[in-house]
Amino acid sequence: MATPEISRAASGNAALVVEGTGPLALVEDAGRFGARHLGVTQGGALDWIALGWANWLLGNAPDAAGIEIAMGGLTLKATGRMAVAIAGADLGATRDGETLPANGSFVLEPGQVLAFDQPRAGLRAYLALPGGIDAEPFMGSLSTVAREQLGGLDGRGSALRIGDRLIAASVAAETREMPCAMAMPQDEVTLELVTGAQIAHFEGASLFAAFNQAWQVDSRADRMGVRLTGPELRCQLGGMISEGIPLGAVQVPPDGQPIILLNDRQTIGGYPRLGALSPLACARLGQCAPGTSIRLSPVTPHQARKAYLQQLALWR
Amino acid sequence: MSQSPSPSTAPAFRLETVGMDALIVRLFAAIDEAHMPWILAADNALRQRFGEALIDLVPSYTTLLVHYDVARLSQREARQWIDEALRGLKPASTETGREHRIPVWYDDSVGPELTRIAERLGVDTDEIVRRHAGRDYCAFALGFSPGYAFMGMVEEALATPRLKTPRQKVAAGSVGIAERQTAIYSMRSPGGWNILGRTAVELFDRERDEISLFRPGDRVRFEPISREAFIEQGGDTTPLEER
Numbered sequence: 001m002a003t004p005e006i007s008r009a010a011s012g013n014a015a016l017v018v019e020g021t022g023p024l025a026l027v028e029d030a031g032r033f034g035a036r037h038l039g040v041t042q043g044g045a046l047d048w049i050a051l052g053w054a055n056w057l058l059g060n061a062p063d064a065a066g067i068e069i070a071m072g073g074l075t076l077k078a079t080g081r082m083a084v085a086i087a088g089a090d091l092g093a094t095r096d097g098e099t100l101p102a103n104g105s106f107v108l109e110p111g112q113v114l115a116f117d118q119p120r121a122g123l124r125a126y127l128a129l130p131g132g133i134d135a136e137p138f139m140g141s142l143s144t145v146a147r148e149q150l151g152g153l154d155g156r157g158s159a160l161r162i163g164d165r166l167i168a169a170s171v172a173a174e175t176r177e178m179p180c181a182m183a184m185p186q187d188e189v190t191l192e193l194v195t196g197a198q199i200a201h202f203e204g205a206s207l208f209a210a211f212n213q214a215w216q217v218d219s220r221a222d223r224m225g226v227r228l229t230g231p232e233l234r235c236q237l238g239g240m241i242s243e244g245i246p247l248g249a250v251q252v253p254p255d256g257q258p259i260i261l262l263n264d265r266q267t268i269g270g271y272p273r274l275g276a277l278s279p280l281a282c283a284r285l286g287q288c289a290p291g292t293s294i295r296l297s298p299v300t301p302h303q304a305r306k307a308y309l310q311q312l313a314l315w316r
Numbered sequence: 317m318s319q320s321p322s323p324s325t326a327p328a329f330r331l332e333t334v335g336m337d338a339l340i341v342r343l344f345a346a347i348d349e350a351h352m353p354w355i356l357a358a359d360n361a362l363r364q365r366f367g368e369a370l371i372d373l374v375p376s377y378t379t380l381l382v383h384y385d386v387a388r389l390s391q392r393e394a395r396q397w398i399d400e401a402l403r404g405l406k407p408a409s410t411e412t413g414r415e416h417r418i419p420v421w422y423d424d425s426v427g428p429e430l431t432r433i434a435e436r437l438g439v440d441t442d443e444i445v446r447r448h449a450g451r452d453y454c455a456f457a458l459g460f461s462p463g464y465a466f467m468g469m470v471e472e473a474l475a476t477p478r479l480k481t482p483r484q485k486v487a488a489g490s491v492g493i494a495e496r497q498t499a500i501y502s503m504r505s506p507g508g509w510n511i512l513g514r515t516a517v518e519l520f521d522r523e524r525d526e527i528s529l530f531r532p533g534d535r536v537r538f539e540p541i542s543r544e545a546f547i548e549q550g551g552d553t554t555p556l557e558e559r
Contacts, residue, residue, distance in 0.1 A: 034372060035372075035462075036373075036374045036381075037372070038462060038527070039464050138522060147461070147505070194335050196333035242376055242457065242459065243340060243378070244374030244376055244381025245334075245381070246335035246338035248335060266459055268457055268460075269459075275333070275335065276335030301335070302390065305390065308336065308386060
């Protein structure tokens with residue numbers, strides 16, 4: 001995934017001013033790549049598919065930077081006329097009080113207020129601006145990683161704050177209509193898991209349980225990882241020497257309860273793993289509220305790749 | 317853990333699927349400084365072979381994680397490329413890794429475990445400092461936070477398990493040990509290592525050409541300095557527990 005070339009110095013472009021904030025709103029793009037060997041995590045939008053659609057609705061590159069709005073609570077006021085798009089979770093978005101669709105593009109007139117209330121379906125909505133967001137990238141990315149004090153509008157890993165100005169990276173946008181529905185996870189969600197890593201060291205009964213019983217999304221969930229609760233998984237491996245860990249890695253610490261490692265995970269780790277979720281499954285997990293029932297479905301790298309490339313092809 | 321000489325023939329490696337777009341190259345079964353020339357050689361060979369198709373390459377003690385671009389190649393092709401890259405591998409020269417001397421103010425106020433370890437061994441704190449600073453350490457892997465290097469091996473007698481309850485905040489520059497490893501906190505973060513002192517050196521500086529001071533395979537030696545020298549270097553003397 002290449003980082004978008006954003007034309008900078010677009011200071012004359014319209015802006016959205018932050019007037020109110022909720023739990024967490026972050027500048028995110030596809031992530032920061034090429035520095036994991038230095039301990040720099042990948043970051044990026046958890047639901048990269050929703051960010052991709054929000055960008056597509058404005059004619060942006062799918063990996064252009066947008067805003068990841070978790071749980072709502074964000075209020076923005078337009079300083080000038082600007083086309084914007086939203087996709088992903090339904091956070092009850094309104095324009096001057098008028099209800100907006102969860103997925104679509106629309107125009108804000110000067111002084112109009114775009115507000116996100118709270119989740120009706122899913123957890124995270126993505127807001128795209130024409131061309132992306134005008135700010136200084138670090139190592140090719142604007143993705144915000146609070147723990148590493150990297151990315152975001154200030155380059156220091158800060159979440160959006162009242163008074164922040166979101167400036168569009170370009171003036172014009174080529175707005176489009178959503179060509180398909182974007183469903184949010186409901187009560188039970190299937191997540192594809194590319195099996196591998198240390199899976200051969202787990203006990204047979206544990207593997208049977210892992211793929212045949214339901215898991216629950218725990219409340220201990222953030223951008224680093226999501227804990228699942230369910231059957232206790234036993235692994236015969238004792239201590240492991242730390243190694244690089246991919247996105248979506250399903251690691252099982254000694255308590256037998258898996259943790260799915262997401263975009264802001266540490267770059268190396270030493271717990272045995274069943275493999276890693278497919279990128280499409282990672283995006284879906286980013287929308288699953290605590291208590292959601294999860295089924296893990298084993299897939300091959302080939303199957304996961306095919307589905308991933310099909311998704312990318314939709315944006316060409 | 318023996319300091320065996322570097323094997324002269326290429327180690328047999330194993331390739332493991334770890335995700336849709338990632339493979340682990342497993343070269344060794346145990347931690348040994350003598351393995352690093354092979355890890356570095358493999359790192360270099362893989363970067364060359366994959367070129368633009370490489371998204372990230374993460375070397376660690378005994379492995380390398382290869383994260384490649386699935387828009388360009390399948391996992392079967394990636395396996396072939398890795399095979400080709402590692403065929404006839406020669407170990408990197410030990411000069412490949414750079415050497416660093418890191419000035420450290422060893423003191424109880426900024427390194428509360430200095431006394432605890434000295435008491436356990438029945439020696440004075442100067443002896444602990446002499447022994448911690450008395451050898452070269454190898455940076456096996458970077459992780460935990462940007463620029464944070466896991467280094468070893470600490471002398472067997474100094475080996476100390478992690479704190480039972482990690483600290484909420486450990487100051488940037490804190491020098492610690494955990495079991496037979498040593499590290500410097502690259503930024504203020506929670507942490508459970510035993511802290512012996514503090515350095516004013518910036519490990520991760522976005523204004524510097526080399527953003528991360530350390531790279532995997534580098535060698536590091538700690539140099540005890542006085543409180544005055546530490547302050548002169550711009551060090552922050554705020555005691556650890558007050559932060």
